[in-house]
Amino acid sequence: MKVAIVGNGILGLMTARAWLHSKLDAEIVIIGRQHRPGSATRxxxxxxxxxxxxxxxxxxxxxxxxxxxxxxxxxxxxxxxxxxxxxxxxxxxxxxxxxxxxxxxxxxxxxxxxxxxxxxxxxxxxxxxxxxxxxxxxxxxxxxxxxxxxxxxxxxxxxxPKQFLDALQARLAGDKRISLVDDHLASFDVVAGRIVGATLEKGGRVGADAFVLANGANLSRLAGELELPMQRVxxxxxxxxxxxxxxxxxxxxxxxxxxxxxxxxxxxxxxxxxxxxxxxxxxxxxxxxxxxxxxxxxxxxxxxxxxxxxxxxxxxxxxxxxxxxxxSDTYPLIGKTSLDNLWIIGGTKRDGFHLSPVICGDLVAAMQGREVDPRYSALAPERALIRNLTREEAISKTIRHHVNAAFQHDFAPARNRMLEQMQRDLRAKLEALHDSVGARQWGIPPELVDMYRYKHIPGSL
Ligand SMILES: Cc1cc2nc3c(=O)[nH]c(=O)nc-3n(C[C@H](O)[C@H](O)[C@H](O)COP(=O)(O)OP(=O)(O)OC[C@H]3O[C@@H](n4cnc5c(N)ncnc54)[C@H](O)[C@@H]3O)c2cc1C
The missing domain is CATH 3.30.9.10 (D-Amino Acid Oxidase, subunit A, domain 2)
Incomplete structure (x- = not known):
């Protein structure tokens, strides 16, 4: 068994570690440039x-x-x-x-x-x-x-995290089952619903029985080329x-x-x-x-x-x-895709380092056919967007967070109705945005308001 892990941030390395901890013997290739451009982990x-x-x-x-x-x-x-x-x-x-x-x-x-x-x-x-x-x-x-x-x-x-990544990578590199490829992956070759190989940016090729996409915020670049029905990262x-x-x-x-x-x-x-x-x-x-x-x-x-x-x-x-x-819905993406041998772990936003020992261990367990918590199915990479805020909850929450941010950044409203006026204006804009994307029964997560406003996330009109 050979597994190629695309991405050398905390999720890529902790996934490799989980493979070494498991009973199944596998050869692991970790692909990623050594200086880790854009890495959230660092x-x-x-x-x-x-x-x-x-x-x-x-x-x-x-x-x-x-x-x-x-x-x-x-x-x-x-x-x-x-x-x-x-x-x-x-x-x-x-x-x-x-x-x-x-x-x-x-x-x-x-x-x-x-x-x-x-x-x-x-x-x-x-x-x-x-x-x-x-x-x-x-x-x-x-x-x-x-x-x-x-x-x-x-x-x-x-x-x-920099010291930890170095220590973990040194430990992994000391195991003969692990090899590190100092390059980025450029594309996958797919035949009959299965990845048969991958091309590196510098032109080399990697073959494996299973692939794990763990390339952080660049995830949509490679997943998009595969035309997987996935939300944008x-x-x-x-x-x-x-x-x-x-x-x-x-x-x-x-x-x-x-x-x-x-x-x-x-x-x-x-x-x-x-x-x-x-x-x-x-x-x-x-x-x-x-x-x-x-x-x-x-x-x-x-x-x-x-x-x-x-x-x-x-x-x-x-x-x-x-x-x-x-x-696009703020929840992580963890699990198997519709391609036979492609797995994804990512979208962990601001707590991926903390979660890594557990979610990487569970991903490897699932890859090996072992039982994992059935609730993981809700985080499947090709799920429909999770919309668990009502319109009113989302609008109220966004206003509250915006006002809180404003006070954090030295906002000093005039001693008149300025604050209420600001809240009313913000509400009107958010109501209009929700209308424009068809968000009547669901709400836009506060941190993604601009991604909806500029149409980077489609609504449901
Ligand atoms: C400022 C900041 C503070 C944070 N603080 C915390 C915190 O306190 N606690 C916490 O738990 N989380 C924190 N996070 C979030 C956490 O860092 C991320 O959730 C986590 O690191 C994501 O790990 P990753 O491996 O998916 O991504 P990354 O660390 O981004 O790793 C992805 C790797 O893939 C590589 N890559 C990209 N494209 C390709 C390609 N085509 N081929 C091969 N490799 C590729 C990248 O160069 C990178 O090295 C913070 C994030 C930031 C930005």
Whole structure:
């Protein structure tokens, strides 16, 4: 058995690892350029967050509960992954413990989400404790943005993703069943509903019994050429910033709740004297090697205001830009396609690093004919778009997130009806957009409003 994995980000490498862990002996080829252009993984924090990512309406449907089950299983899996890939002394920065802040940098959406995290943690008996914000090591926000409440989620961790990828790849490369191809895949050859080979950009060819497409936000490029009936995957262009300072080293991940269409602001230990702050998100139909200057401004300001005002004297080491693979319905794509020997894993947006031990292991189990949770069928790559927000839920949520984002970015409405007027205008525009794409019984996910507006996602007229 020979398996070709297209893509060398976290999902490609963890899929290869899962094959090595299984009883079936297989030769594995991993295809991807060594410097990993556009890789989301390299730009990630990477936080291993599960409860900290929840919003008040996050677990409203059975599918959301399934995805959360996967996320919780991943939290349990990471300690043994670290033991195997980067045991103590390996030089890979990682750890556990996430401080979740509830501060006054924006509006009450933060309070609702913070309360929800607490309530869900109680529901699932997740180890956590209330903590006085002033007891968080190296937490020195501007006093106007200080948190009045905080929670320590004890099992939620982080890892430097560049160091982890290097360690994992070195481990894989040391196994004689694995070979690495430093190139991009250009196209597949299909005969009678089966992939019989693939051509590399530099002209070489790869043959295999089974193929796994795990090429991140570029997924639609190759899947589109195969004319698979699949939704489009977009580029969630995200920036994180690496800083060096011996005096501001954070011992844990410190973050706000999800807010304003994104994951809030966070800082993560990234090395003995390094801290990573993140992250921005801009959804685009096309790739872009750089992120906006405005995103750097917003990130640095938010981190200095809300986490550590002393960051101003840290050295700015690097700006990472990666493309979060963002599907047209926001849920991941995992499973077999209508081609006999093509499997897909991707579209994991902002928690693919965290989910990887579980979803890659389950994908390999499914490839080998072993039983996996039947709920995975809802995430099949060629599914119809999942539409689980009603029109009213989607419109209200979008308005709430837009207003929350505006306050986060220094919006100061005049002391008159400006805010209500803004909400009314936004509602009218969203109602018109929903009408124009035939969204009467369903709603547009807030982060994809522009993809519908500019017709990158077809409606149902
Ligand atoms: C700024 C930022 C912060 C994030 N923070 C977190 C976090 O804290 N926690 C978390 O869990 N997740 C986080 N994420 C999301 C997470 O990074 C992604 O969900 C995950 O990394 C996706 O992994 P992937 O392997 O699918 O994609 P990628 O990492 O993008 O890997 C895809 C690889 O395929 C290669 N490739 C592309 N085209 C081809 C081709 N034709 N042939 C061969 N190879 C190809 C690319 O070069 C790349 O190396 C973050 C993302 C960003 C951008």
């Amino acid at each position: 730009a990630a924090a990477a936080m291993l967050n599960s409860f900290a990512e929840l919003e008040h309406d996050s677990l409203a449907t059975p599918l959301d509960r399934f995805k959360f089950d996967l996320s919780r299983a991943a939290t349990s899996a990471w300690p043994s992954v670290f033991e195997e890939v980067c045991p103590r002394g390996s030089g890979v920065t990682h750890g556990f413990g996430t401080f979740l802040l509830n501060n006054s940098a924006t509006d009450s959406l933060d309070d609702d989400n913070f309360n929800a995290v607490r309530a869900f943690a109680a529901e699932y008996a997740e180890p956590c404790e209330d903590i006085a914000p002033r007891d968080i090591p190296n937490y020195h926000p501007d006093p106007r943005y200080r948190a009045l409440r905080a929670l320590l989620l004890k099992r939620e961790g982080w890892v430097n 977009f580029y969630g262009i995200g920036m994180s910033i690496e800083m060096q300072s011996a005096e501001n080293v954070h011992t844990h991940c410190v973050r706000t709740t999800n807010r304003g269409l994104a994951c809030g602001v966070y800082s993560v230990p990234y090395g003995p004297d390094r801290t990573l702050i993140g992250a921005s998100n801009y959804i685009s139909p096309t790739p872009c090697d750089h992120a906006h200057t405005g995103s750097a401004y917003v990130l640095l300001k938010a981190a200095m205001d809300q986490i550590n005002s002393k960051f101003y004297r840290a050295n700015l080491v690097d700006i990472n830009v990666g493309w979060r693979p963002t599907t």
